[in-house]
Amino acid sequence: MKEQIADELRTAILDGTAPAGSQMPTEPEVMSRYGVARGTARDALGLLVNEGLIVARRPHGYFVRDRRAMDYRPQTDSSVLPATSPRDTFLTEQADRKPTQTIDVAIVQPAPTIARRLQLKDGEAAVVRRRIRSLDGEPYLTNDSYYPLDIAQGTAIMSPEDIAQGANRVLVDIGFAQVRAVDEITVRMPTPAEVNRLDLAPGTPIACHMVTGYTAEGRPVRVVENLLPGDRHVIIYDRTMIDESECEQP
Amino acid sequence: MKEQIADELRTAILDGTAPAGSQMPTEPEVMSRYGVARGTARDALGLLVNEGLIVARRPHGYFVRDRRAMDYRPQTDSSVLPATSPRDTFLTEQADRKPTQTIDVAIVQPAPTIARRLQLKDGEAAVVRRRIRSLDGEPYLTNDSYYPLDIAQGTAIMSPEDIAQGANRVLVDIGFAQVRAVDEITVRMPTPAEVNRLDLAPGTPIACHMVTGYTAEGRPVRVVENLLPGDRHVIIYDRTMIDESECEQP
């Protein structure tokens, strides 16, 4: 039964009958319309919540979420040049939204996923610059950069302010220029801590974009962990084609 | 209460106390251990299911899922060359797993997301080659390629068999060589149809990787929609660095 209810509502959402922002039936309405108990009505609506299709806005009811991330946004002609790296683009036009960011710096024992990429020995510490970027107060990206403590110690990296020329410039100046980077993009559900930090609605997955930078000697000197809410980003990559079969098998 | 129960179990999973494959308490065990009703015990475990951390295997119980997608896999030295496109890598070593694929071809009215990219007029049809790729019978990727009907009509693209030289070769031969492609990667929860097709566990998000190919004249002649289960893929991108600040802001 709950599947049947969810199917009907989901169809209305996906075929446009219930556009983004429109209201779903309330729980009591579902109960009487389908003759089910409240638990069942909640289960049905809960399915759609976990699929990221609707959101509960108490005490108003359930509403269809905006899923612009799945819509097509044509490329401008100025972006025909092949990109040298993926580009994450925020969906809403940034022109009329006020960008802000918070930065804090700490010395930490990084999580294993970070420590392995930095090739830290057991218990070795790292410096992390944690950033949250927001548009009109809504977080749209966290950007945490980790550096081995012995490298970052005493540099501008340790100061919790924006580094005008970029942290990579600082690394160059102290002899740790990066010549290679490995990007890894994974997709998963957020932890509760990440839900808090990014103010995520239930049913919102995230992309985790890790960049590991290496010096010419092959030493990893920097790991960047970007967390991108799935409902607020499209990663775009524009390229001219070298081998005509390269997009056959991704 | 359910949050408290979920917190304890989640901590055990994330800090390694409960490794992948280990069993979680059953619902009756949670009830007696925390003195709650069954509904609350289910709600607590359900949170972890929706976070993709555990999976219910009836009639055995709940078990910790394998989250290898988040683990580091070092790059081999042979991959130091800059990539010209993102690479999706399947996690498990493919050497000892048998790859299979199913193909079917159909003439359809594609979904709006596809039709817009192909610049189809209202009601115009397209040819779709739908592929499911599996390893040892477990689907790990769907790969659907859409072509305007007037282009694909009567070519090898219409035949539901593997095209040895690749479909792009066919397009070249009939005068529709692609010179540019736009990749778009979005992250979202799957629809029930996608859950079926990819045999996804609850709480598994997917990456949708769309590639739109254009001819020199700027006509889109092909749209590829790859669906990648979040628990079975890491997208890796290895590059030499041109601008030292380019990975600062993703």
Next chain:
DNA sequence: CAGTGGTCTAGACCACTCT
């Protein structure tokens, strides 16, 4: 105040699978 969703209880029946 009324109405919303969030949480919790206490029961019930079911399909399934392993022993």
Next chain:
DNA sequence: GAGTGGTCTAGACCACTGT
């Protein structure tokens, strides 16, 4: 047969918000 999770019912109290 025993035990598992999946589903559903019928009730209760709560915090919050808008009128």
